Amino acid sequence: MMVERRPVLDFVAHAVLVLGVLVIAFPVYLAFIASTQSAEQIASSHPLSLLPGTHFLETYRLALFGGKTHAGSTIAAGWPMLGVSLAMALAIALGKIAISLLSAFAIVYFRFPLKNAVFWMIFITLMLPVEVRIGPTYEVISNLGMLNTYAGLTVPLIASATATFLFRQFFLTVPDEMVEAARIDGAGPMRFFLDVLLPLSKTTMAALFVIQFIYGWNQYLWPLMVTTSEDMYPIVLGIKRAIFGEVYVEWNVVMATAILAMLPPALVVMLMQKWFVKGLVDTEK
Amino acid sequence: MASLSLRNVVKRYGHGPKANQVIHGVNADIADGEFIVIVGPSGCGKSTLLRMVAGLEEISGGEIAIGARVVNRLEPAERDIAMVFQNYALYPHMSVFDNMAYGLKIAKQPRDEIRARVDKAAKILELSHLLERKPRELSGGQRQRVAMGRAIVRQPQVFLFDEPLSNLDAKLRAQTRIEIQKLHRELGITSLFVTHDQVEAMTLAQRMIVMNAGHMEQFGTPEEVYHTPASTFVASFIGSPPMNLLQHAPGVAPGQILGIRPEHLDVGPDGWDVEVDTVELLGAERLVYARLGDEPLIVRIEEGAPAPRSGERLRVRPRPGRVHAFDAASGKRIPTPAQP
Numbered sequence: 001m002m003v004e005r006r007p008v009l010d011f012v013a014h015a016v017l018v019l020g021v022l023v024i025a026f027p028v029y030l031a032f033i034a035s036t037q038s039a040e041q042i043a044s045s046h047p048l049s050l051l052p053g054t055h056f057l058e059t060y061r062l063a064l065f066g067g068k069t070h071a072g073s074t075i076a077a078g079w080p081m082l083g084v085s086l087a088m089a090l091a092i093a094l095g096k097i098a099i100s101l102l103s104a105f106a107i108v109y110f111r112f113p114l115k116n117a118v119f120w121m122i123f124i125t126l127m128l129p130v131e132v133r134i135g136p137t138y139e140v141i142s143n144l145g146m147l148n149t150y151a152g153l154t155v156p157l158i159a160s161a162t163a164t165f166l167f168r169q170f171f172l173t174v175p176d177e178m179v180e181a182a183r184i185d186g187a188g189p190m191r192f193f194l195d196v197l198l199p200l201s202k203t204t205m206a207a208l209f210v211i212q213f214i215y216g217w218n219q220y221l222w223p224l225m226v227t228t229s230e231d232m233y234p235i236v237l238g239i240k241r242a243i244f245g246e247v248y249v250e251w252n253v254v255m256a257t258a259i260l261a262m263l264p265p266a267l268v269v270m271l272m273q274k275w276f277v278k279g280l281v282d283t284e285k
Numbered sequence: 286m287a288s289l290s291l292r293n294v295v296k297r298y299g300h301g302p303k304a305n306q307v308i309h310g311v312n313a314d315i316a317d318g319e320f321i322v323i324v325g326p327s328g329c330g331k332s333t334l335l336r337m338v339a340g341l342e343e344i345s346g347g348e349i350a351i352g353a354r355v356v357n358r359l360e361p362a363e364r365d366i367a368m369v370f371q372n373y374a375l376y377p378h379m380s381v382f383d384n385m386a387y388g389l390k391i392a393k394q395p396r397d398e399i400r401a402r403v404d405k406a407a408k409i410l411e412l413s414h415l416l417e418r419k420p421r422e423l424s425g426g427q428r429q430r431v432a433m434g435r436a437i438v439r440q441p442q443v444f445l446f447d448e449p450l451s452n453l454d455a456k457l458r459a460q461t462r463i464e465i466q467k468l469h470r471e472l473g474i475t476s477l478f479v480t481h482d483q484v485e486a487m488t489l490a491q492r493m494i495v496m497n498a499g500h501m502e503q504f505g506t507p508e509e510v511y512h513t514p515a516s517t518f519v520a521s522f523i524g525s526p527p528m529n530l531l532q533h534a535p536g537v538a539p540g541q542i543l544g545i546r547p548e549h550l551d552v553g554p555d556g557w558d559v560e561v562d563t564v565e566l567l568g569a570e571r572l573v574y575a576r577l578g579d580e581p582l583i584v585r586i587e588e589g590a591p592a593p594r595s596g597e598r599l600r601v602r603p604r605p606g607r608v609h610a611f612d613a614a615s616g617k618r619i620p621t622p623a624q625p
Contacts, residue, residue, distance in 0.1 A: 184388070185388035
């Protein structure tokens with residue numbers, strides 16, 4: 001079918017697209033605007049003014065480094081929480097990639113008893129998200145004394161059926177002859193894994209890193225369970241604490257924290273966009 | 286360099302009565318430095334046989350020895366062989382140099398030695414200016430040469446080629462055939478070359494193994510295979526167009542098959558009375574598709590000779606001494622004392 005060039009059609013198409021962008025972008029804009037106004041301004045103005053206020057620096061300093069607000073409530077510093085989030089997201093993303101690479105390697109290239117059963121067991125865990133198994137997982141982590149630790153925060157989230165499956169699919173597309181050529185060259189299994197499979201999986205790894213970093217960064221329920229000490233709170237919990245922690249909700253600080261929490265994942269997506277797309281659409285073969 | 290012997294080599298998939306046997310006891314003694322081509326239709330087991338020599342397939346029965354060493358239980362890397370794959374199997378993320386050097390690096394050869402060997406191989410194969418490129422930046426013919434280079438640098442006892450020319454276009458294939466011959470003359474390494482293309486087999490082989498359904502039908506020089514085919518299968522597989530196989534031609538004993546190549550039939554005033562179906566001009570020659578009674582018959586005539594038209598009747602006479610006889614039941618050759 002040929003696409004006709006008609007101004008009316010063009011206008012409608014663009015209008016729909018602009019509307020789509022607005023729907024996505026407006027809440028973010030609103031959050032940003034709120035974060036540049038003072039808490040009193042937000043509380044008193046109905047509806048909220050859509051123009052940036054003058055308290056940008058002040059609010060963000062409060063959100064990042066903490067302190068007392070005009071109303072007298074104490075705000076906890078945000079940057080240690082950003083650090084916790086970063087460590088957690090990195091550990092989860094890198095851990096998932098490492099463990100999934102190895103499990104996919106085992107499943108694709110080795111013959112062992114019950115290989116298919118193992119594969120299906122991994123596959124079935126796709127249907128059991130963290131929330132479903134959160135009770136028993138908590139029990140295990142707490143018995144191991146891993147509450148309030150980075151290990152407790154990340155290890156239970158590292159096993160990944162999705163990533164294993166993605167790497168398995170990728171490994172299956174690597175021609176058998178390449179494996180045989182490596183065998184003739186004298187490369188053992190781990191040598192082949194490191195010298196051939198890993199470099200070929202680069203783009204897949206990059207795509208997974210982006211997805212899993214965001215997944216790790218956005219964890220809310222699990223950190224809520226395993227962290228009780230405030231210095232182990234990730235930033236997402238910080239937002240929640242800012243809302244419910246004090247008598248008087250400092251919406252400007254809450255929004256500033258939300259914006260700060262949004263930046264690192266956005267940065268990861270922006271920086272790795274090229275690799276991300278490459279990893280999902282093409283392979284170097 | 287070394288000789289290569291296959292002793293009663295058998296390949297079975299599965300166990301017990303349900304096992305599927307694909308190679309039925311192949312015996313071949315290959316001398317040091319020989320160039321052997323294994324040829325046969327697809328599914329005849331020729332690649333399986335090659336992969337058993339390489340160590341990529343287990344040997345279900347019999348013995349394979351390289352030099353004096355039985356290699357049945359050795360890993361491919363320990364067999365001192367090198368293999369060129371049909372799709373080349375180059376490592377896409379490595380440069381041409383690294384592709385060729387990878388095996389040597391794993392074998393922990395000194396850096397200078399690797400450099401020297403790769404440079405030498407690259408020079409022979411005219412790849413010196415491409416060493417820094419990635420495989421995807423190369424043409425099909427260049428990739429094929431890199432695959433050969435990877436085999437050469439290993440300085441193996443035996444070269445194994447698994448249909449290495451089938452991904453090239455016709456012109457390049459002919460050219461590469463000549464290059465492989467030249468390479469073999471220079472290096473003199475025992476080579477095993479698998480192909481389904483009988484032209485490749487005839488032109489490259491010093492001796493050739495003709496395989497059919499897992500059996501070795503014949504093992505001999507191209508001349509032997511062409512002039513004294515061991516069975517009707519070999520007769521019809523080698524040579525283009527294939528040998529005419531006639532059961533009802535005048536003078537054929539019952540239970541026998543008469544074989545005569547199209548170029549060994551002379552048109553003349555007397556002989557068999559055949560009816561012409563179609564005529565093809567191939568340039569230097571014409572192929573006349575005809576019928577002798579109820580059997581098809583192909584006659585090759587020179588381009589200069591008068592061309593028969595379809596529907597016409599011709600008289601053709603088999604050239605004396607060029608007639609082959611086969612047993613109709615087994616398809617095996619019946620030795621004729623009249624053979625030159």
